[in-house]
Amino acid sequence: MLYFLLKRLGVMLLTALCLTFVVFFLTNLYPNLEKVAKLEGTQRMTDAQVASFLAKNGYTQPVFTRYGEWLGVLPGFTYTHEDGKVTGRCIRKGMPAAEAPSRCGVLQGDFGWSVVFKDEVGPIVWKRLGLTGKLMLWVLIVMIPSALIIGILAGMREGSRTDRTLSTFSIATTATPEYVSGVILIVVFSSSVVGLKWFKGTATSAMDGANFENFFLPVMTIALYGMGYIARMTRASMAEVMTAQYIRTARLKGVSFRNIVLKHALRNALIAPFTVIMLQFPWLLTGVVIVETLFNYKGFGWLLVQAAGNNDIEMLLSVGIVSVIVVLVTQLISDIGYVYLNPRIRIN
Amino acid sequence: MEPLTWGQIILAILNQLMPVWIGMIVVFALSIRFKRRLGLYGKLFDNPVGMFGFALVLFWVLCALFADMIITQDPLVQVSGMKNKLPGTPLRGAHDVYYLLGGDNLARDVFSRLISGSKTVLSIAPAATLFAFMVGITLGLPAGYYGGWLDTLLSFLANLVLAFPVILLFYLLVTPEIRATGVVTWVAGVLFIFPVIFVWTFMFSRWRISPHVLTWVAAPIVIVMLMFYFGTVFEMDPFVGIWTTVMGHLNQGNPFGEWMVTTWHEHQPLVSLGLGPEKLNIFVAVVFVNSPTIFRIVRGLTMDIQTRDYVAAAQTRGEGPWYIMLWEILPNARGPLIVDFCLRIGYTTILLGTLGFFGLGLSPESPDWGATINDGRKLLAIYIHPALPPALSLMSLVLGLNLLADGLREESLKD
Numbered sequence: 116m117l118y119f120l121l122k123r124l125g126v127m128l129l130t131a132l133c134l135t136f137v138v139f140f141l142t143n144l145y146p147n148l149e150k151v152a153k154l155e156g157t158q159r160m161t162d163a164q165v166a167s168f169l170a171k172n173g174y175t176q177p178v179f180t181r182y183g184e185w186l187g188v189l190p191g192f193t194y195t196h197e198d199g200k201v202t203g204r205c206i207r208k209g210m211p212a213a214e215a216p217s218r219c220g221v222l223q224g225d226f227g228w229s230v231v232f233k234d235e236v237g238p239i240v241w242k243r244l245g246l247t248g249k250l251m252l253w254v255l256i257v258m259i260p261s262a263l264i265i266g267i268l269a270g271m272r273e274g275s276r277t278d279r280t281l282s283t284f285s286i287a288t289t290a291t292p293e294y295v296s297g298v299i300l301i302v303v304f305s306s307s308v309v310g311l312k313w314f315k316g317t318a319t320s321a322m323d324g325a326n327f328e329n330f331f332l333p334v335m336t337i338a339l340y341g342m343g344y345i346a347r348m349t350r351a352s353m354a355e356v357m358t359a360q361y362i363r364t365a366r367l368k369g370v371s372f373r374n375i376v377l378k379h380a381l382r383n384a385l386i387a388p389f390t391v392i393m394l395q396f397p398w399l400l401t402g403v404v405i406v407e408t409l410f411n412y413k414g415f416g417w418l419l420v421q422a423a424g425n426n427d428i429e430m431l432l433s434v435g436i437v438s439v440i441v442v443l444v445t446q447l448i449s450d451i452g453y454v455y456l457n458p459r460i461r462i463n
Numbered sequence: 464m465e466p467l468t469w470g471q472i473i474l475a476i477l478n479q480l481m482p483v484w485i486g487m488i489v490v491f492a493l494s495i496r497f498k499r500r501l502g503l504y505g506k507l508f509d510n511p512v513g514m515f516g517f518a519l520v521l522f523w524v525l526c527a528l529f530a531d532m533i534i535t536q537d538p539l540v541q542v543s544g545m546k547n548k549l550p551g552t553p554l555r556g557a558h559d560v561y562y563l564l565g566g567d568n569l570a571r572d573v574f575s576r577l578i579s580g581s582k583t584v585l586s587i588a589p590a591a592t593l594f595a596f597m598v599g600i601t602l603g604l605p606a607g608y609y610g611g612w613l614d615t616l617l618s619f620l621a622n623l624v625l626a627f628p629v630i631l632l633f634y635l636l637v638t639p640e641i642r643a644t645g646v647v648t649w650v651a652g653v654l655f656i657f658p659v660i661f662v663w664t665f666m667f668s669r670w671r672i673s674p675h676v677l678t679w680v681a682a683p684i685v686i687v688m689l690m691f692y693f694g695t696v697f698e699m700d701p702f703v704g705i706w707t708t709v710m711g712h713l714n715q716g717n718p719f720g721e722w723m724v725t726t727w728h729e730h731q732p733l734v735s736l737g738l739g740p741e742k743l744n745i746f747v748a749v750v751f752v753n754s755p756t757i758f759r760i761v762r763g764l765t766m767d768i769q770t771r772d773y774v775a776a777a778q779t780r781g782e783g784p785w786y787i788m789l790w791e792i793l794p795n796a797r798g799p800l801i802v803d804f805c806l807r808i809g810y811t812t813i814l815l816g817t818l819g820f821f822g823l824g825l826s827p828e829s830p831d832w833g834a835t836i837n838d839g840r841k842l843l844a845i846y847i848h849p850a851l852p853p854a855l856s857l858m859s860l861v862l863g864l865n866l867l868a869d870g871l872r873e874e875s876l877k878d
Contacts, residue, residue: 126619130622137627145644147640149640150640289865295836295854301840301844302843316843397628404628405817408821419630423631423635424634431631442626
């Protein structure tokens with residue numbers, strides 16, 4: 116078990132390294148750097164001005180050197196201006212050059228400086244992650260129980276009318292991406308033309324105080340898309356369990372249908388959905404980005420869009436790290452949890 | 464002129480869609496008549512759910528095919544005075560011409576944009592899915608069959624791509640800046656060679672002892688595919704390209720060499736898919752995102768199937784590994800792959816919509832559904848008619864594909 120965990124941890128680190136390098140490489144291509152220069156300076160910079168800006172800020176170093184600086188294994192870039200003033204990667208504005216550390220990177224716990232938000236990357240990411248965490252928590256609270264109930268009700272009597280109706284519902288929700296269901300929900304529940312005007316069409320106010328009125332639509336939008344898939348997996352797993360020998364035995368012994376479902380079938384039927392729910396997290400991340408854009412909720416997904424749209428290199432790298440951790444940790448949990456839930460499987 | 468009532472709007476739309484109805488009736492009549500002879504496709508018509516899904520998909524396919532006959536306006540033309548007009552508003556100054564589903568924020572006809580949008584979606588989504596399958600199959604088969612370091616390496620790469628948040632990847636890969644650097648061309652160069660490799664290996668492994676088949680069938684097909692490959696990805700003809708490069712290189716410094724180089728740059732490829740840089744960019748991004756998942760499915764199926772007796776029999780006969788992979792394992796994995804193909808076209812459609820929703824890829828003018836939804840959502844509190852039709856269309860197409868996949872799965876499990 117320990118060996119397994121160590122190996123997974125190693126793979127995780129390697130994946131994070133490769134992924135951040137790919138992000139680093141793509142964001143540091145010259146046209147993208149030009150964008151950064153124009154964002155920092157003015158839109159009307161000449162090519163020569165852009166080149167000199169990039170040189171002064173260390174963007175012209177080889178990409179591996181810069182990646183090493185970002186990681187914190189190489190000393191940060193410094194530049195001595197004509198008047199003797201020293202600026203550099205690790206020297207924040209208003210800080211004397213002598214006091215600045217020589218290395219500042221991820222290994223030193225410094226995630227860098229966001230050129231879009233003009234602030235340290237670390238605290239911004241934490242703040243936005245907290246907001247998205249709140250959204251996700253409610254999504255999970257709504258999504259998982261309803262998906263499991265739908266799946267179990269549909270799967271316990273395969274082919275019945277309940278099954279047909281619920282299966283169609285879950286197929287319909289998987290066929291409706293967030294940007295479609297979000298639009299439909301806004302039209303139905305909040306548009307001033309035809310709608311019921313029950314809820315608010317934006318969730319900006321939910322960042323400070325979430326209530327039913329401003330938080331229901333974003334939560335439902337994400338939950339609906341994920342719900343259908345989990346429900347279908349639960350249904351398939353439940354339907355399979357219901358045809359097993361021990362269920363037939365229980366039925367022949369005269370156990371009531373209710374008890375068969377609740378005491379015999381349920382536990383075994385929930386093993387597969389557990390994995391599916393865990394593997395849903397990366398998908399939910401995409402949903403979060405869409406919904407936060409649609410409902411103007413400034414969380415992690417909104418941050419990703421802002422950073423990517425303006426080529427905020429160091430912010431994007433941190434966003435990349437966070438998402439890779441989310442993906443790989445959920446995979447790990449699903450693998451370990453699977454072993455505990457299903458004693459027939461052994462890790463080796 | 465009076466605006467149309469809702470009944471008249473519906474009638475007008477149904478009338479406008481006449482080619483689609485005729486096409487659907489013909490396809491359904493023929494398919495049901497000959498369903499016993501059509502294999503798995505024919506069995507679909509015994510399954511109500513699958514048939515309904517097929518009808519939805521067929522509807523949109525025919526809409527895309529007959530788009531030019533169906534649309535009432537040019538989807539890109541803005542008509543003054545039609546901004547945000549409600550469905551059924553008559554076009555100013557024209558007789559008997561209406562904006563059937565109203566005008567959008569830029570005074571363009573929502574109905575015509577909707578129908579033209581189906582053309583974009585249905586030309587990219589199935590083709591991109593097919594390419595992703597070629598990549599996934601060509602890499603997944605050896606990974607599952609040989610195992611070992613090849614499997615470890617390819618699985619690591621696949622998991623790496625899957626660990627990327629899709630939207631971050633799109634934001635990194637689908638931008639004008641990236642197109643300017645040529646990264647897209649190189650990724651396309653790697654991804655698009657796989658269909659050529661696949662087709663060549665597929666035919667070579669089977670007919671390697673009969674040279675006339677290879678010379679007269681396999682080689683011409685692969686050469687044409689290669690010409691398409693170079694034309695689409697590098698916008699050059701392999702023949703003209705190689706010839707001018709060699710001659711230009713030999714004659715460096717004199718006018719003939721320069722003339723050759725100019726010819727190289729100005730020469731249009733003989734054949735090409737004609738995607739253009741923007742569509743190629745989208746295509747590459749979508750194939751790149753989809754192929755790791757398909758790789759994992761194919762790898763899993765291969766590992767399962769290679770333990771079967773007929774594979775052992777083929778190995779004993781002395782068949783080559785690629786023959787076994789492509790002619791023994793792949794045909795027996797077709798069931799799950801066909802089902803996944805349908806589902807994945809739906810997923811690709813959703814991805815294309817996501818790209819449009821974030822304004823990535825195609826020009827803002829283009830009528831694709833995702834972009835239209837994104838334009839319409841900003842005014843959703845006041846006008847709902849620009850955003851709702853594309854949203855419902857996208858939903859119905861994906862729903863149709865999912866139901867079709869479900870029907871196919873049920874029918875293929877029956878025997």
